[in-house]
Amino acid sequence: MRRRINYLMLIASLLLVLLFVFPLWRITLTAPQYPDGISMFIWINKITGDNEYTLQNINILNHYVGMQYIVPESIPELTYFPYIILFMTAAGVAVAFTNNKKLIGTWLVTMLILGILGIYDFYLWEYDYGHNLSDKAPIKVPGMAYQPPLLGTKMLLNFKADSYPHWGGAVLGLSIILSYVALIKSRFSHEKS
Amino acid sequence: MLTLTGLFVFSACKNGMKQNSGILNNQSAAQKVYVAPGEHDEYYAFFSGGFSGQVSVYGLPSGRLLKIIPVFSVDAEKGYGFNEETKPMLNTSFGFVPWDDAHHPELSQTNGIPDGRWLFINGNNTPRIAKLDLSTFETTEIIEIPNSGGNHSSPFTTENSEYVVAGTRFSVPFPQKDVAIGSYKDNFKGALSFIKLDEDGHMDIAFQVLVPGYDYDLAHSGKGKSHGWTFFTTYNSEQSHTLKEINASQNDKDFIAAVNWKKAEEYLAQGKAQDYPTEYLINRYDEHSHTSTSITRNSVKVLIPEECPGLIYYLPTPKSPHGVDVDPTGEYIVGNGKLSADLTVHSFDKMMTAIANEAFEETIDGIPVLKFEEVLAGTVSSGGLGPLHTEFDADGNAYTTFFISSEVVKWKVGSWEVLDRAPCYYSVGHLMIPGGDSKKPWGKYLVALNKITKDRYLPTGPEMNHSAQLYDISGDKMEMLLDFPTVGEPHYGQGIAADVIKNRSKKIYPLNDNTHPHNIKSEAEARVERDGDVVRIYMTSIRSHFAPDNIEGIKVGDKVYVHLTNLEQDWDTPHGLSIMGARNAELLVMPGQTETLYWEPQKPGVYPFYCTDFCSALHQEMQGYIRVSEATSDIKLSWSLGESI
Incomplete structure (x- = not known):
């Protein structure tokens, strides 16, 4: 422990606070009748749209093919993920102050596991919305599912769905990269001594 | 041929400023008023x-x-x-x-x-x-x-x-x-x-x-x-x-x-x-x-x-x-x-x-x-x-x-x-x-x-x-x-x-700002109320249905006010409403707006009503029925959506 505070680690953990400022992911639907597209933003704690009416408008479109309504209040992850992020921020700050490479490594691995779990969870929700269709749907296209891509672009009937990380996703990635650099640096300084 | 056309256009262009008629002038006039599909006027x-x-x-x-x-x-x-x-x-x-x-x-x-x-x-x-x-x-x-x-x-x-x-x-x-x-x-x-x-x-x-x-x-x-x-x-x-x-x-x-x-x-x-x-x-x-x-x-x-x-x-x-x-x-x-x-x-x-x-x-x-x-x-x-x-x-x-x-x-x-x-x-x-x-x-x-x-x-x-x-x-x-x-x-x-x-042109009326005395803000509030012979139908529209869409208990001689609130909040999603036999025009209700159709039913029967503005893939399904009974009838006021009354 050559330095009292690992500043890289401190920055890496504090970056997580930005997840409450920027959305993680953005899914944009475009069709000829929607020249500007309809964008849905997935945050750590909420789902929003271009404006306060976007979810209603997406739900109206979705009900023709029998998709469930997207009701953010019914998605428990949006309630407990914020606590996990706050915990990881606090833990990361503590680790930065200890500057213990084992603890940094543990924090990094935990974040990676959480990240993978989060993406898998996102996929499951997408799968559920895309496949769990009402059998009374007015428009049924045999063999058709409406799961948006996890990452990339896909045509869903007349809509082109683009799904990409937003600023929050980038911040999360940057946090993990920084903590990895913090881990490496921490090892080098140890070996040098 | 191309060269010839080119020459013609070139020589015509040289004289174009002075010309006030002729085919070239028509073409240039056409270009000046042409606003390409999807483009806006000036x-x-x-x-x-x-x-x-x-x-x-x-x-x-x-x-x-x-x-x-x-x-x-x-x-x-x-x-x-x-x-x-x-x-x-x-x-x-x-x-x-x-x-x-x-x-x-x-x-x-x-x-x-x-x-x-x-x-x-x-x-x-x-x-x-x-x-x-x-x-x-x-x-x-x-x-x-x-x-x-x-x-x-x-x-x-x-x-x-x-x-x-x-x-x-x-x-x-x-x-x-x-x-x-x-x-x-x-x-x-x-x-x-x-x-x-x-x-x-x-x-x-x-x-x-x-x-x-x-x-x-x-x-x-x-x-x-x-x-x-x-x-x-x-x-x-x-x-x-x-x-x-x-x-x-x-x-x-x-x-x-x-x-x-x-x-x-x-x-x-x-x-x-x-x-x-x-x-x-x-x-x-x-x-x-x-x-x-x-x-x-x-x-x-x-x-x-x-x-x-x-x-x-x-x-x-x-x-x-x-x-x-x-x-x-x-x-x-x-x-x-x-x-x-x-x-x-x-x-x-x-x-x-x-x-x-x-x-x-x-x-x-x-x-x-x-x-x-x-x-x-x-x-x-x-x-x-x-x-x-x-x-x-x-x-x-x-x-x-x-x-x-x-x-x-x-x-x-x-x-x-x-x-x-x-x-x-x-x-x-x-x-x-x-x-x-x-x-x-x-x-x-x-x-x-x-x-x-x-x-x-x-x-x-x-x-x-x-x-x-x-x-x-x-x-x-x-x-x-x-x-x-x-x-x-x-x-x-x-x-x-x-x-x-x-850029100042509005796209919708925010539903939250609607202060119409007879508005409703959700389907849950849809209802029919009677006060003597005045019947007020509090109705909503959203793609692609009205709520309620089955109504019974209206009588000949009633003064019926259909207060339709369009719950839509998307650009260019009006819904219309017309009732068979109503001595009136249609309603054409913009997103977030409430409008009222006045109707005096003349004869007993069952009257269809429907959306008049092609709103969606299921616009043709956007319809309902109102049952009108004799003035002396004791059929109770009732309404529904998605199930039988």
């Missing part, structure tokens, strides 16, 4: 509908019709004047008047420049002025003008829309009374009205000026140095009341009345105005409650010229002047003497000097008549016949329409020299240059609004739409670009750069 143009009572909105230079805004006439297409919310807009002191003759649209101004907030327009027949909100393109206020007959010289705003004005084209007994028509000279008077806009943009009559019983034809307010004055043309200074086409055309000169409204404000403050008992209505539409209400006023302030020196002067003007137009500097006041070949131009500076020197020919009912030679700036010897209206470009040129010789003549302000002339098809009335009656004309285009169509389009029987022509006025010579039919009979028009308006 200007909004607002044309009055004349006897249609409405305003039509066009894009320029394409000449594409964008919208018809109902103003003074009921419009079954939009439910205007049919739904309960807009019926009060057409109230007058005579009751519900479902039609008027809309003449002169006028954009609101700030510092003498059209600002895109409102459009005003006069109703000629039952004197009224309407105000349209250009963020929603809806009529939001209509005020009735008392002591007037034929509100023609209106609305013509002042530089900051402090006022819009009204003048009486038909003098009438003031106040109205039952007298012999032959007593015209004794009993008939004119009224020049100034309608003030308050901070919220609401209109009310500030004062009327009592003037001799002539016909007050058109008006324009001063600008720049002449800000504070409004000019009205008069004819029938002969004060005839029959066979006016002859009898009102005898005097060599009639007048332009110059009213100093800032002086009028002083006299008002001094308490010089008399309160005349009368009755007039103000109808206001509120964009949050989506409802209009009528207010009745029972008196009006009247200023009498004999008691208010300096309030009004007459400028002698030859040959029954029609339009009066003030150039962008505010110095020149153009009188378009409709029975002559020439235009008379007065000078504002000379007018002020003549007033200071008391250079008066005579005084009529307390109104000094200024000496003609003392106010005359110049005469435009046009070579045409029947000048009606003049507009201006940004380069010091004026353009005047000639009804009889069917042409537009371009002339230089100041030198009065004629620069160019272009034929119109046929018999042009007003013309419109975007910003052409303001301090800063955009110029570029000129629209001639013609009165006679005849062979210009495919024939459509005896009745044809009127015709408009678009000219490019950016060069030395006017170039006709386009010919397009218009709605009703456009009199005047207004044009404004699209950018001033388009």
Whole structure:
């Protein structure tokens, strides 16, 4: 422990606070009748749209093919993920102050596991919305599912769905990269001594 | 072949500047008016509908019709004047008047420049002025003008829309009374009205000026140095009341009345105005409650010229002047003497000097008549016949329409020299240059609004739409670009750069802001209530169903109000509603809006209702049933959605 505070680690953990400022992911639907597209933003704690009416408008479109309504209040992850992020921020700050490479490594691995779990969870929700269709749907296209891509672009009937990380996703990635650099640096300084 | 074409185009291009006809010119005209699919026009143009009572909105230079805004006439297409919310807009002191003759649209101004907030327009027949909100393109206020007959010289705003004005084209007994028509000279008077806009943009009559019983034809307010004055043309200074086409055309000169409204404000403050008992209505539409209400006023302030020196002067003007137009500097006041070949131009500076020197020919009912030679700036010897209206470009040129010789003549302000002339098809009335009656004309285009169509389009029987022509006025010579039919009979028009308006145009009405007394905000609140024989159906619409869509327990003789709230909050998702057998029009409800259809069921049976605006893939399924029973029936009121009652 050559330095009292690992500043890289401190920055890496504090970056997580930005997840409450920027959305993680953005899914944009475009069709000829929607020249500007309809964008849905997935945050750590909420789902929003271009404006306060976007979810209603997406739900109206979705009900023709029998998709469930997207009701953010019914998605428990949006309630407990914020606590996990706050915990990881606090833990990361503590680790930065200890500057213990084992603890940094543990924090990094935990974040990676959480990240993978989060993406898998996102996929499951997408799968559920895309496949769990009402059998009374007015428009049924045999063999058709409406799961948006996890990452990339896909045509869903007349809509082109683009799904990409937003600023929050980038911040999360940057946090993990920084903590990895913090881990490496921490090892080098140890070996040098 | 390609080379040949290239050569032809090249050589033609070389001559193109001078050519005014031929195939190349047609191609270049086509390019100038071509607005590619999906692209927007450069200007909004607002044309009055004349006897249609409405305003039509066009894009320029394409000449594409964008919208018809109902103003003074009921419009079954939009439910205007049919739904309960807009019926009060057409109230007058005579009751519900479902039609008027809309003449002169006028954009609101700030510092003498059209600002895109409102459009005003006069109703000629039952004197009224309407105000349209250009963020929603809806009529939001209509005020009735008392002591007037034929509100023609209106609305013509002042530089900051402090006022819009009204003048009486038909003098009438003031106040109205039952007298012999032959007593015209004794009993008939004119009224020049100034309608003030308050901070919220609401209109009310500030004062009327009592003037001799002539016909007050058109008006324009001063600008720049002449800000504070409004000019009205008069004819029938002969004060005839029959066979006016002859009898009102005898005097060599009639007048332009110059009213100093800032002086009028002083006299008002001094308490010089008399309160005349009368009755007039103000109808206001509120964009949050989506409802209009009528207010009745029972008196009006009247200023009498004999008691208010300096309030009004007459400028002698030859040959029954029609339009009066003030150039962008505010110095020149153009009188378009409709029975002559020439235009008379007065000078504002000379007018002020003549007033200071008391250079008066005579005084009529307390109104000094200024000496003609003392106010005359110049005469435009046009070579045409029947000048009606003049507009201006940004380069010091004026353009005047000639009804009889069917042409537009371009002339230089100041030198009065004629620069160019272009034929119109046929018999042009007003013309419109975007910003052409303001301090800063955009110029570029000129629209001639013609009165006679005849062979210009495919024939459509005896009745044809009127015709408009678009000219490019950016060069030395006017170039006709386009010919397009218009709605009703456009009199005047207004044009404004699209950018001033388009970004302020609303897409929806926020449901949360809806304060309609009978709105509901969700399907959960949908219900039917009875109070005696009044039944209120609180209904919602959203793609693709109404809630409720099965209703029973309505009886013959009931007074049924269907309050439909459109829950949609997406752009361009209106829903309509119509009920079989209802002696009414449809509703057409915008997102977030509530409108009410009134229905008196006549016979027992089951009545379908449905959405009339193709809203979605399941629009054809957007329908329901209302069961109507005998008046004596004891079927209980009940309703449902998605299940049997």
